[in-house]
Amino acid sequence: MSVLDLLARRRLVVVTGKGGTGKSTLAAALGRLLAGAGRKTLVVEVDPRESLHQALGVEPSGGEVVQAGEGLWIQNVQAQAVIEGLVREKVPVPFFARKITESPAFRHFVAGAPGFKETAVLGHAYRATRGHRTPRVEVVVLDAPASGHGASLLAAPALLALAAEGGQLGEVAAELAAFLADPAQCAIFLGTLAEEMPVQETLELLETLDSAGGPRVAMVCVNALFPPLPADLLEAVRQDLWGERRRLQERERARLRDRWEGPLAELPLLPLDRGPALTRDLATRLGEARW
Amino acid sequence: MVTPARVPAALDRPLLVVVGGGGVGKTTLAAALGVQSALAGKRTLVMTFDPSLRLKDALGVGEAARDRGVRVPLDAPGTLDASLLDAKATFDRLVSKYAPDPAAADRIFRNRFYRDLAGTLAGILEYMAMERLFEARAEGAHDRIILDTPPTRQALDFLQAPDRIVDFLDSRAVKMALDPIWERDPRSMSLPARLAARAGMEMADRTLGRRFLEDLVEFVRAFNPLFDGFRDRAEEVRRLLRDEGTLFLLVAGPGPDRIPDAMFFLRKLKEAGHRLGPLVVNQVHPPVENPRAGSPDLHPGLRLLAHLGSRDQEGLRQIRDLLPGPGSVLELPAQPRPPSDLPSLAALARAMLIQLDN
Ligand SMILES: Nc1ncnc2c1ncn2[C@@H]1O[C@H](COP(=O)(O)OP(=O)(O)OP(=O)(O)O)[C@@H](O)[C@H]1O
Ligand SMILES: [Mg+2]
Numbered sequence A: 001m002s003v004l005d006l007l008a009r010r011r012l013v014v015v016t017g018k019g020g021t022g023k024s025t026l027a028a029a030l031g032r033l034l035a036g037a038g039r040k041t042l043v044v045e046v047d048p049r050e051s052l053h054q055a056l057g058v059e060p061s062g063g064e065v066v067q068a069g070e071g072l073w074i075q076n077v078q079a080q081a082v083i084e085g086l087v088r089e090k091v092p093v094p095f096f097a098r099k100i101t102e103s104p105a106f107r108h109f110v111a112g113a114p115g116f117k118e119t120a121v122l123g124h125a126y127r128a129t130r131g132h133r134t135p136r137v138e139v140v141v142l143d144a145p146a147s148g149h150g151a152s153l154l155a156a157p158a159l160l161a162l163a164a165e166g167g168q169l170g171e172v173a174a175e176l177a178a179f180l181a182d183p184a185q186c187a188i189f190l191g192t193l194a195e196e197m198p199v200q201e202t203l204e205l206l207e208t209l210d211s212a213g214g215p216r217v218a219m220v221c222v223n224a225l226f227p228p229l230p231a232d233l234l235e236a237v238r239q240d241l242w243g244e245r246r247r248l249q250e251r252e253r254a255r256l257r258d259r260w261e262g263p264l265a266e267l268p269l270l271p272l273d274r275g276p277a278l279t280r281d282l283a284t285r286l287g288e289a290r291w
Numbered sequence B: 001m002v003t004p005a006r007v008p009a010a011l012d013r014p015l016l017v018v019v020g021g022g023g024v025g026k027t028t029l030a031a032a033l034g035v036q037s038a039l040a041g042k043r044t045l046v047m048t049f050d051p052s053l054r055l056k057d058a059l060g061v062g063e064a065a066r067d068r069g070v071r072v073p074l075d076a077p078g079t080l081d082a083s084l085l086d087a088k089a090t091f092d093r094l095v096s097k098y099a100p101d102p103a104a105a106d107r108i109f110r111n112r113f114y115r116d117l118a119g120t121l122a123g124i125l126e127y128m129a130m131e132r133l134f135e136a137r138a139e140g141a142h143d144r145i146i147l148d149t150p151p152t153r154q155a156l157d158f159l160q161a162p163d164r165i166v167d168f169l170d171s172r173a174v175k176m177a178l179d180p181i182w183e184r185d186p187r188s189m190s191l192p193a194r195l196a197a198r199a200g201m202e203m204a205d206r207t208l209g210r211r212f213l214e215d216l217v218e219f220v221r222a223f224n225p226l227f228d229g230f231r232d233r234a235e236e237v238r239r240l241l242r243d244e245g246t247l248f249l250l251v252a253g254p255g256p257d258r259i260p261d262a263m264f265f266l267r268k269l270k271e272a273g274h275r276l277g278p279l280v281v282n283q284v285h286p287p288v289e290n291p292r293a294g295s296p297d298l299h300p301g302l303r304l305l306a307h308l309g310s311r312d313q314e315g316l317r318q319i320r321d322l323l324p325g326p327g328s329v330l331e332l333p334a335q336p337r338p339p340s341d342l343p344s345l346a347a348l349a350r351a352m353l354i355q356l357d358n
Helices: A003-007 A023-036 A052-056 A079-090 A094-102 A104-112 A116-128 A147-163 A168-180 A196-212 A231-237 A240-259 A276-288 B026-039 B053-059 B087-098 B102-110 B112-117 B124-139 B156-169 B172-178 B191-208 B210-241 B256-271 B300-322 B342-356
Strands: A012-017 A041-045 A065-069 A072-076 A139-143 A186-193 A217-225 A264-268 B015-020 B043-048 B079-084 B144-148 B246-252 B276-284 B329-333
Touching: A003 A023, A003 A217, A003 A276, A012 A023, A012 A147, A012 A168, A012 A196, A023 A041, A023 A052, A023 A065, A023 A072, A023 A139, A023 A186, A023 A217, A023 A276, A041 A052, A041 A116, A052 A065, A052 A072, A052 A276, A079 A094, A079 A104, A079 A116, A094 A104, A116 A139, A116 A147, A116 A168, A147 A168, A147 A196, A147 B210, A168 B191, A186 A196, A196 A217, A196 A240, A196 B053, A217 A240, A240 A264, A264 A276, B015 B026, B015 B256, B026 B043, B026 B053, B026 B079, B026 B144, B026 B246, B026 B342, B043 B124, B053 B079, B053 B342, B087 B102, B087 B124, B087 B210, B102 B112, B102 B210, B112 B210, B124 B144, B124 B156, B124 B210, B156 B210, B191 B210, B246 B256, B256 B276, B256 B300, B276 B300, B300 B329, B329 B342
Parallel strands: A012 A139, A012 A186, A041 A072, A041 A139, A186 A217, A217 A264, B015 B144, B015 B246, B043 B079, B043 B144, B246 B276, B276 B329
Antiparallel strands: A065 A072
16 A cells, blocks of 8 residues: 555545644645646645745745646645635625624634634635635645644534534534545544654544544654664764664654554655755655555 | 852843744753753742653653642752643633632533633633743742743744733623623614614524524623633733843754744744843754765765754854854754753753853
8 A cells, every 4th residue: 555545535635743843844745746646736834934835846825826836736825814715705795895804803703713713724625625716626735733733623623513503604614524534535644753752742643533533544654764874884973863863763663653553654854955856755755655 | 060050141030931833842941941040049940831751750740740830859059840831720720710609610611612622722722821920920939930832833822822812801702792682682772783783693693503602602701700810910921021030042943944933933022022032053963074975875874964964054154144142042962862861951951051151
């Protein structure tokens, strides 16, 4: 089985994991891989500090859809903008739409209503899989926020469906929750490093998602592994850094494998800076991973 | 120890706030500074967010430290207390403490919004950290508090939490929730107001469902008695964070990739009126002296080491250019092993603070 087999029929891939472990890089590489295999792909980034475009060597999105290669697009999506877009759809008169979105009550509702922003972002990705306001793509890769927020993101539609039961919002949220929990359509990717805290967070997130009975993790990807270095070379560079890190890394890999028996890909730390070369290399390796 | 421990004047403040993105080592550095401060004779409290198991072991604090200070066994002229922040527990305690009577507290605990969502509510973790800080300050049992901050998507969320709460409490949304239209006597409203209210209600009802609105209203109402206290304390915390005695330490990862983020954060902190201490660049790889570093037949492992070394040194060079002046950038080498006991935490602090002495 390979990553492409695993994702063959999925329409949405959500990438999450601890902060700084390479989620955005992984999302970009997945996008490259899928597009390279002929599936039209949109990678959606939610972080307002845009970095996805750098990984693919294109201009920052600033909210627009930007083409990043054959069959590949990226877009930076902010919840506030999505929600305002929804209001404009419902309220076609621009003057009234603006009155609503600028009112303090609305702004506070959006900021404060639990799960609302998260659901809006997922809803945007969901609609994009149907070609709504974006190029008609076959699959959307969502570069989601880091674990804590990522878990709330994934739980948001179900919570909102419950809270707003009986209203249209509740119905939309329920539909979205069902879509997310459907393993035939959605896949959740957890990115991690083979270090103590990232592995800890990964194990906790696996547990949280398991017990919530909602979306399930499809695959775990261990990023930035230190390659082995022969003893004589280790001697030559006089860096105990290397040996120690390898020891910790092996311990953490074992800890992860102990708990996660599902699909797992491992990627090396490469001597490349953020950019298309790194993304391409990682995409190739992801494509070659087998289990 | 040969020389008595001290904390350089530049960092000798009653409140140090350690900020930065996820995974840069904030929690470890906060703990290290805490150890050093206790060694220098201060009664010190370190407030931290999910420390690793290793760090909990190093400090000797387990679950007992959840949400209250626990004395760290340290042989020092000062003392070190550590507490782990737990948003939900702080929230529960606040409710019990400030609710007018047990029945009101109970109403809040039973409200669906509170039960299912309090933990995930945006900004709650951040806000609760502020509440804990306020409590700890009010107790007055410490000369110095070192506050670790939660990893936030936009790290600034944290600092804006008090502002947002005050803003929210003053908002029309809250006032409306306290006096919902459907409970008002229609005769008390003018005809246009009544029509507008009915149209608004119908739309909200259609999209959100009546139950959502009712739960929300109940939640806000149940909370109302607590709100005044919230506002006052948020105001105090805002002041405290801009006080002369408060210093922010930004921790950043190495390499040129991280510089824009660090500069952005520094600018935002300054704009918000906070006082900045040195920038700490953590986990810097040493340069690799290898005559064949660029050759293609180099072992991939060596090529990686050489790359990391030159990447991090280049990052340091760039950041020092941007932040000239002695003591404005401190660097810490990539450690083979994260500090796992009190002496290695103290050593880490010394490695950092010694750079402020010359
Ligand atoms: N396998 C790898 N080899 C080399 N560098 C890598 C690798 N994976 C990630 N990086 C680098 O690590 C840094 C962080 O990666 P990235 O921005 O993808 O992390 P992230 O998890 O999205 O971070 P955040 O939580 O801040 O969004 C980037 O500079 C990236 O180029
Ligand atoms: Mg990212």
